[in-house]
Amino acid sequence: MTSADQVPFDDRGLAYGDGVFETVLLRDGVPLLWPYHRARLLRGCRVLGLEPPDDAALAATWQAPASGLEVLKIILTRGSGGRGYALPESPAPRLLSRRTPFAPAASRWQGVDVCLCTLRLARQPALAGIKHLNRLENVLARQEWQRADIAEGLLADSDGNLVEATAMNVFWLADGVFRTPPLDACGVAGTLRAALLEQGVVGEAPLSVETLLDSELIEQLFVGNSVQGVWPVNTLTTPDGEPLRRFSPTSASPLQAAAHRLLGYVPLSGPSLSGEKR
Structure with a gap:
């Protein structure tokens, strides 16, 4: 080395x-x-x-x-x-x-707006899951929105299946069960996602963009990673900020609580993190 x-x-x-x-x-x-x-x-x-x-x-x-x-x-x-x-x-x-x-964006633990990116991820099973250095798809996707009120962008693959966000994994609640997309064709398998899967907090299931937009069975939506924790999604928008779908209030959900225990973050009702600098 x-x-x-x-x-x-x-x-x-x-x-x-x-x-x-x-x-x-x-x-x-x-x-x-x-x-x-x-x-x-x-x-x-x-x-x-x-x-x-x-x-x-x-x-x-x-x-x-x-x-x-x-x-x-x-x-x-x-x-x-x-x-x-x-x-x-x-x-x-x-x-x-x-x-x-570092300090996490704790205000986003209460809820954020995210957009649905137009870029589609290429399916390449040989590289699926790993965090390789070629992240040009993410760079292009991040250029799609400039609005400060949009916190993240969701990415689907070339078949229209939800995969991830530009820098986070995606989770949702349907029929009382938390799910996350399988990442066997593309996407980065996050470490927080891996821990939540191992603990049985979430399971894997495919989700098309069409179903995400139209199905009332999708009650809540989240994005999260091992640095920022979990952000509940309030509204899914276009990159220009036009609403596509709104979700139910998700403050202090079991998914978020489990994730933040793993990261040592205080509960939403706990003391401030203002003393932790970035």
């Missing part, structure tokens, strides 16, 4: 998106949901044929005195070399990391 503070011009992560990354919430220097982050990172390495970093190298990215909340970003590229897309004969993966003070 090699490391660098600056990525060189010939780094394959920079040139081709040839690598993986993780975004980890640290609380007082302790990584939350770390087994899920490590498992996803190792799976991404297996899929891409990357030599994974050892546990000591990964632990070194967070083992420094700290208090409060931080976000740790870990990037692993294949390193430099190779001719064109051909792999280097002796790859030397490059491990980079950065820690940033």
